[in-house]
Amino acid sequence: xxxxxxxxxxxxxxxxxxxxxxxxxxxxxxxxxxxxxxxxxxxxxxxxxxxxxxxxxxxxxxxxxxxxxxxxxxxxxxxxxxxxxxxxxxxxxxxxxxxxxxxxxxxxxxxxxxxxxxxxxxxxxxxxxxxxxxxxxxxxxxxxxxxxxxxxxxxxxxxxxxxxxxxxxxxxxxxxxxxxxxxxxxxxxxxxxxxxxxxxxxxxxxxxxxxxxxxxxxxxxxxxxxxxxxxxxxxxxxxxxxxxxxxxxxxxxxxxxxxxxxxxxxxxxxx
DNA sequence: CTAAGGACCTGTCGGC
DNA sequence: TGCCGACAGGTCCTTA
Numbered sequence: 001x002x003x004x005x006x007x008x009x010x011x012x013x014x015x016x017x018x019x020x021x022x023x024x025x026x027x028x029x030x031x032x033x034x035x036x037x038x039x040x041x042x043x044x045x046x047x048x049x050x051x052x053x054x055x056x057x058x059x060x061x062x063x064x065x066x067x068x069x070x071x072x073x074x075x076x077x078x079x080x081x082x083x084x085x086x087x088x089x090x091x092x093x094x095x096x097x098x099x100x101x102x103x104x105x106x107x108x109x110x111x112x113x114x115x116x117x118x119x120x121x122x123x124x125x126x127x128x129x130x131x132x133x134x135x136x137x138x139x140x141x142x143x144x145x146x147x148x149x150x151x152x153x154x155x156x157x158x159x160x161x162x163x164x165x166x167x168x169x170x171x172x173x174x175x176x177x178x179x180x181x182x183x184x185x186x187x188x189x190x191x192x193x194x195x196x197x198x199x200x201x202x203x204x205x206x207x208x209x210x211x212x213x214x215x216x217x218x219x220x221x222x223x224x225x226x227x228x229x230x231x232x233x234x235x236x237x238x239x240x241x242x243x244x245x246x247x248x249x250x251x252x253x254x255x256x257x258x259x260x261x262x263x264x265x266x267x268x269x270x271x
Numbered sequence: 272c273t274a275a276g277g278a279c280c281t282g283t284c285g286g287c
Numbered sequence: 288t289g290c291c292g293a294c295a296g297g298t299c300c301t302t303a
Contacts, residue, residue, distance in 0.1 A: 002296060002297085003296060003297090006296075032280095034280095034297090034298085034299085058297080072297085072298095074280095074296095074297060075280090075296060075297055075298095076280090076281075076282085076295085076296085076297095091281085108280095109281050109282065110279085110280045110297095111279080111280055111281080112279070112281095112297060113297090126298095126299090150273095151274095152273080152274075160297095160298095169296060169297070170295095170296060171296060172296095218295080218296065219282095219283080219295075219296085220282090220283095221296075258275070258276065258277095259276085259277090259294090261295090
């Protein structure tokens with residue numbers, strides 16, 4: 001489900017409801033997520049006040065007075081603020097109890113998401129080695145071009161790798177490459193600096209626009225307020241195989257690489 | 272070191 | 288209506 005825009009939409013949705021509040025603990029109904037939920041989570045967070053809610057890559061960071069809760073939504077996760085007493089559904093695995101009768105509830109049917117606690121989130125093994133934020137200053141064409149030097153893997157896989165840049169998943173990788181006019185299977189190391197200038201701009205634009213639209217709802221993404229994202233109306237290639245390209249009218253193609261589908265316009269993205 | 276493939280898990284959809 | 292396979296927005300780990 002969530003790429004960076006969906007995670008950011010979720011972060012913005014929960015932030016005003018929990019910032020400054022005291023946590024009363026955690027109720028873990030199912031600890032078997034991508035990584036086991038810490039069995040002492042309740043003890044670690046109970047009594048602490050939420051200082052701020054931040055995002056790094058696709059992780060939501062709930063900063064407490066001592067340490068941070070780190071949440072990843074995987075493929076199918078969602079976070080909502082619920083009222084205590086609202087019945088938990090089959091896939092509502094964890095509730096973070098918030099003073100005032102509320103709870104931050106993690107639902108995740110596929111259980112690819114995870115919850116961690118860290119005294120020092122920057123040093124957490126899953127976060128420590130991540131690449132730059134795509135909307136931050138450290139992400140520019142000089143960086144990307146240098147990182148691609150000598151690399152033979154497809155540029156789409158290159159930009160989807162979180163060590164290269166974070167937050168670019170299957171939808172936005174396809175859309176950014178379309179906007180930049182770059183073929184998704186082109187070797188990353190065989191793309192000019194000039195074209196990386198265009199790609200960086202495209203990645204930033206696509207993500208920023210998607211955040212403004214509240215993310216993309218393909219099947220089941222809803223924000224923490226239960227609303228879908230509207231960026232789906234702005235997709236040029238993702239999920240549009242067989243349809244005419246809006247730019248040149250050629251037929252949008254879908255190809256598989258490993259398990260993943262990729263979408264592109266064979267005329268607009270020749271190289 | 273790089274690149275490619277498998278693994279994790281459940282729900283939904285299309286075809287028969 | 289029921290069953291079965293294919294597929295889904297992520298990313299870590301293993302293998303070569």
